[in-house]
Amino acid sequence: MKVLTLLVFTLCTPLFTAVAAEPTNPAAAVLKDHILLVPDDIQWKSCSAALPPGAQCAAIEGDLTAANVLFTYRVKFPAGYRIDPHFHPADEHITVIDGTFHLAPGTRFDKARTKAMTRGSFMVMPKGHAHYAWTDSETIVQVHAIGPWGLTYVNPEDDPRTKRALAGEFFEVNGVALRGYDAVAYFELGKPTPGLTLLRHEFRGSVFLFSSEANRKKFAANPEKYAPQYGGYCALGTANGYKVKTEPDAFKVVDGKLYLNYNLKVLDLWTQDEPGYIAGANKNWPEVSKMPMKE
Numbered sequence: 001m002k003v004l005t006l007l008v009f010t011l012c013t014p015l016f017t018a019v020a021a022e023p024t025n026p027a028a029a030v031l032k033d034h035i036l037l038v039p040d041d042i043q044w045k046s047c048s049a050a051l052p053p054g055a056q057c058a059a060i061e062g063d064l065t066a067a068n069v070l071f072t073y074r075v076k077f078p079a080g081y082r083i084d085p086h087f088h089p090a091d092e093h094i095t096v097i098d099g100t101f102h103l104a105p106g107t108r109f110d111k112a113r114t115k116a117m118t119r120g121s122f123m124v125m126p127k128g129h130a131h132y133a134w135t136d137s138e139t140i141v142q143v144h145a146i147g148p149w150g151l152t153y154v155n156p157e158d159d160p161r162t163k164r165a166l167a168g169e170f171f172e173v174n175g176v177a178l179r180g181y182d183a184v185a186y187f188e189l190g191k192p193t194p195g196l197t198l199l200r201h202e203f204r205g206s207v208f209l210f211s212s213e214a215n216r217k218k219f220a221a222n223p224e225k226y227a228p229q230y231g232g233y234c235a236l237g238t239a240n241g242y243k244v245k246t247e248p249d250a251f252k253v254v255d256g257k258l259y260l261n262y263n264l265k266v267l268d269l270w271t272q273d274e275p276g277y278i279a280g281a282n283k284n285w286p287e288v289s290k291m292p293m294k295e
Contacts, residue, residue, distance in 0.1 A: 035061055044076060049161050050151040052197050053174030054078045060142070064149040072144040077101075077135045080196025084109055084158035085132040089150045092125040092143060099139030105131045107154045130154050134198060170206040171232040171245060171293070177206040178260075181248045183226040184215035186258050192248040203227060228258045230285050233293070235259040236270040239280035243293045254278070 037060060047057040055077050062071030074097065085107050094101070102114040103123060107130045114134065117123060125131050153159045160175040170177040176195075177183075185193035195209025199216045202208075203223040210216040219226050230238045237244040246260035250267040253259075254274055261267040270277050281288075 042074065047075065048149075048151070049174070050159070051075075052081070052083065052160050053176055053180050054081055054194075054197055061144075062147065064147055066147045069147050070144065071147050071149065072142065074140055074142045077139045077141075078194070078196070079135055079137045080198045081135045081139075082109070082197045083133045085130045085154040086151050086158075087128050087130045087154070088125065088145070088152075089148070090127050090146050092145045094123045094125070095142045096121045097140040097142050099135065099137050101133055101135065101139050101141055103131060103133040105129060169204040169231050169289075170228070172206055173245075175207060176200075177203075177208050178228065178232055179248050180209045182211040182215055183208055183228065183258065184218050185211055186251060187226060187253060187256075188215065190253075192251065225256070226258065228260050230259075230281055231289060232260055233288075234262045234266065235281055236261050236266050236277055237294075238284055238288050239270075239277040241284050241288060243288050243291045245293065 042058045042060075044056040044058050047055045051057075055075055057076075058074045060072040060074060062069050064071050064073065077099075096117050096119050098119055100119075101117045101121070101123075102111070103117055104110070104114040105125075106113065109132050111134060114132075156162055173179045178195075180195050182193045182195045185191070193211045195211055197209060199210040199213060200207050201210070201216055201220050201223070203219075204227075208219060208223075208227075210219065229235065232246060234244045234246050244262055247263050248260070250261040250264050251258060252267065252271065252274075259270075259278070261270050
């Protein structure tokens with residue numbers, strides 16, 4: 001009887017020990033129900049200001065700001081996107097959902113050193129290890145890590161948050177002029193055309209993006225020709241003595257100069273007396289340029 005009892009105890013002990021010793025990750029067991037998410041359910045929004053403009057993000061699971069909790073999110077990058085060398089406060093796991101994510105470790109951006117991570121590829125970026133990436137087509141990646149999420153650039157001057165704080169002379173959104181649209185394309189194509197983060201040129205402290213290398217070179221050779229009048233602020237507002245934002249589709253090229261307005265309705269008002277409003281804005285701009293922008 002003692003032998004039988006001892007045998008039963010010996011066989012059962014590993015089972016009970018394994019259960020009792022199972023590790024508990026602080027990020028585990030926080031869900032109250034299953035997560036069943038199909039692509040059509042994903043809600044894309046603007047990403048953190050730490051990322052260059054143009055990308056869209058979608059929260060899948062968890063809270064990126066919570067400590068010691070697992071989170072998952074997706075990022076949709078446009079073609080021609082670039083993320084300069086940076087690192088994170090925790091290991092970051094990335095899966096390519098669609099497109100190609102060109103990535104390399106290192107503290108200096110070098111496209112030639114990147115590896116093309118195609119759809120289905122998986123990467124792990126260790127905590128504190130610098131890396132950089134770029135895209136040549138629309139690309140979606142999925143990121144999961146333990147929060148809180150963070151991003152630190154190797155070179156502080158590459159940080160979009162710093163660029164916004166040190167804005168140049170032109171109206172900027174997310175650290176770029178013309179909301180990231182190609183200034184030259186307004187003249188060449190006659191319509192607003194999104195620029196690529198890889199194709200940029202700085203003029204008077206503001207960063208302009210371009211849809212092609214040819215357009216970037218044209219702008220670099222003669223920025224005064226292509227840059228918007230009145231710093232890209234509303235032409236009608238400037239004529240009336242105040243500074244307000246503009247929309248990329250509310251534009252018109254007049255006598256070889258690019259003018260933008262608050263929206264299409266304001267553009268219609270402005271076109272009713274273009275010469276008068278231009279004359280008034282030209283007179284007012286030296287003073288208006290010093291004013292803060294009205295929201």
